Amino acid sequence: MKTETPPASLRPELPHGSTEMPRPLDSAALLGARGEVEITHQGETYRLRRTRQGKLILTK
Template identity: 70%
Template structure:
């Protein structure tokens, strides 16, 4: 019988850290959904304004705060 180590199903040898699966290229469409979303504080967007206009793909959206401090996004 051989003393040669046998690879596990994921390709690593015993006592080794398993290989991580290959990450999709940054240009892949699904790659942006695989990463954690960017978090911004609402004050970074709103500043001292109650209404901010956001242009997205040629459309204008309104982001506004209510009297109760909630956010509303409308087209």
């Protein structure tokens, strides 16, 4: 099966100088048994959590 490359406008931006796509992370492995994780970004703390419906919510 041939996969088509999406147009540049739909492709995620790569970090400067990177030639590889970011590796996917499994949400269950990332969130663990608690279903949530705290992420620090530029001095701010965010919480990523899984809802009862299986959706992901990121809050500051």
